[in-house]
C-alpha cells in the first residue's frame with residue numbers, strides 16, 4: 468500500500484514523513500488553502516527530501532501560467548488537479564497527473580475514469596459544497612465501483628483511526644491524507660503520521 472501525505476508546509480514535516488517511509492508528499496499551490504506554500508518554501512521542502520520520495524504539486528483551477536511557473540521553479544514529479552480542470556488542460560503539462568474526484572455517487576468515478584483516461588490515477592475525495600479539499604470529511608466507500616480502469620487513490624477524512632479499515636474494505640492502490648495527520652492546519656504531527664503509515668501498510672497485508 469502506497470502512502471501520500473499532502474499539505475506539507477514545513478521542511479521538518481517533509482523530512483519526518485520521508486524518515487517514516489512515506490511514498491509521496493503533496494505541496495499545495497492554492498492560495499485559498501491554509502496549506503498553501505510559496506515557491507521558496509516548496510523548494511526548501513523539496514531540497515531537504517532524500518531521493519525516491521515522489522513530490523506532487525496540487526492545484527485547484529489554476530491558470531496555465533501559474534502551473535508553468537511552479538514547474539519551472541520546483542522539481543515536481545507529478546501534478547494533482549483538484550478542481551474542474553479539463554483533461555486537455557491536465558495533460559498539457561506533459562507530466563504524470565492525478566485527477567481528484569469529489570464523490571457524490573458511484574457514477575462519478577466511472578465517468579471520470581473515462582474522461583481522464585490519461586491520468587496516472589484518480590484520487591477519490593469527499594464532496595463538500597464550496598470547498599475543494601483538505602476538509603477532513605470522509606465519504607461512503609461503497610460508492611467506489613470495483614472495476615475502475617485506472618488506479619485509485621483513496622482520500623477524504625482518512626486518519627490513523629480509520630485507514631486500516633479503509634484499506635481492508637476498498638481495493639485501492641494508495642491512500643492520501645492531509646488533515647488527519649495534523650495537530651493544526653498545515654502542521655503535521657509526527658506520531659499521527661507514523662500511526663497512519665503503519666495502519667495503511669498493516670491493513671493491506
Ligand SMILES: O=C(O)c1ccccc1N[C@@H]1O[C@H](COP(=O)(O)O)[C@@H](O)[C@H]1O
Nearest residue numbers: 473500600601602603622623624645646
Ligand atoms: O489540503 C488542502 O488544503 C487542499 C485544498 C484544496 C484541495 C485539496 C486539498 N487537499 C487534498 O484533499 C484531500 C483530502 O484531505 P483530508 O485528508 O480530508 O484533509 C487530500 O487528497 C489532499 O490531497
